[in-house]
Amino acid sequence: MIVVVGIGADGMAGLAETSRAELARATVIYGSRRQLDLLDEAVPAPRHEWPSPMLPALQSLPVDSAADIHVVASGDPLLHGIGGTLVRLYGAGKVRVLPHVSSVTLACARMGWNAQDMEVISLVTARPHTAVRRGGQAIVLSKNASTPKELATLLNAHGRGNSEFSVLENLGGTTERRRDGTARQWADDPPHDVDDLNLVAVRYLPDERMSPYPDDAFAHDGQITKHGVRAVTLATLAPRPGERLWDVGAGSGSISVEWCLSWRGCSAVAFERDERRRLNVESNAAAFGVSIDVRGEVPGAFDGAETPSAIFVGGGLTRRGLLDACLDRLPSGGRLVANAVTAESEALLAQSYSRFGGQLRRLQHYRGEPLGGFTGWRPQMPVTQWAVTR
Secondary structure, eight states, X not given: OEEEEEEOTTGGGGOOHHHHHXXXXXXXXXXXXHHHTTOOTTOOSOEEEOOSSOHHHHHTOOTTSSSOEEEEEESOTTSSXXXXXXXXXXXXXXXXXXXXXXXXXHHHHHHTOOGGGSEEEEOSSSOXXXXXXXSSEEEEEOSSTTHHHHHHHHHHHTTOTTSEEEEEESTTSTTOEEEEEEHHHHHHSXXXXXXXXXXXXXXXXXXXXXXXXXXXXXXXSSOSOOHHHHHHHHHHHOOOTTOEXXXXXXXXXXXXXXXXXXXXXXXXXXXXXXXXXXXXHHHHHHHHTOOEEEEOSTTGGGTTOOOOSEEEEOSOTTSTTHHHHHHHTOOTTOEEEEEEOSHHHHHHHHHHHHHHOOEEEEEOOEEEEEETTEEEEEEOXXXXXXXXXX
C-alpha cells in the first residue's frame, strides 16, 4: 500500500492525529526536499528525495514489498498533486490518501471566494498562456517565483491588465504573505522577493465571456469561418468533454478556439499550410488561453498527430485525396464536418454525400444594409456543409 500524507507550510503542527500516526510508523518516506524538511524528529524513518524527472521513480516504487510506502505531498495530494499520478499508475486500491487543507482552499478563505465559483489552473507544467481567460476568476498554481510576472505580462498584453491580481505566498506558514494589485502593476513593476511557493488569485477584467465570439475577437486575414456559420458548424461538430478536434485548413483557428472553450479537456490540432495564418492561430490560442497544436501542410502533417474525435475541413477541399485522407484517419464513431464556398468544392461534397450519406445542407445568411433611405438585404456567400459520422 502507498500512503500519501498531505502536509502544509505549517509542517507537523498542522497535521491531524491520523496523519501524524502514519508518519510515525513509516519505514521509508518519499517526497520533495521542501516537504521532507517539514518533518521533525517524531518521524524517524529514512527519507528519500524525489529525483528529477520524478515519473520513473514513481513507476519503480516497491509496491509489492510487505511494508507500506509513505509519501509526503503538498496540501491535498489529489488536487493537481502526486496522489492522482499514483492512483493512475497503481490503481485506487493500492493508494491511500490522507489530505491536508489545500493551498486552493486556503486561498479561497483568504480571498473570501466560494470554491465552487472559481476555476483552478495549474502552471506547474503548463505554459503560462493557458491561464489567460476573458472573464471569471481563478486560483492559479505557480511553478516558481517568476510565474506571477509571466502571467501578469500575458494578461496585460491581451487587454486584461485591469484584472484584479493577488499573489499569496507560503499559505498556512509563519511567513504567509498576500500582495494585491492589478495585472498591469505586476507586469510593469513586480516585486523582486516573491517566494517560489506562491499562487495567484485572479479576477479577470474586463469580463467578456460569450459564445460564439464575434469575428473581430480573432486575429485573421479574412480567412475565418464567419460568426453565424461558425455557430452552426460548432453545433454540427457537437463537441463533448475531453474530445480532440482536427481543424484542417484552419485559417484563423476560430473553430479550434471555440471548440477548446466548449468543454473541459477539449483540445485541437490545427493544420494550416500558410505560415502567416499559423501565426494567427497561435496568437488566437494565446489570447483565449487554450492549447492548440499548430501544424503545417496536410496530409503529411497528419503523421504523429493524436487521433481526433472529430474533423472539421474548412479549407483545401479541392486538393486531391484530402477528404479521403481525413475520412481514413477518423475513428469509428468520429464526426466529420466540411464547409464549402466554391462550386468545385461544393460538387465534391455532393459526391461525398452520395458515397457516404450523412447530412448535406446549404447555409445562406443575409445582412440588413442601407439602401437609399431604406434598408435592404445583402446576401453573404452561401456555404454548403456536409456532415457524416464514421
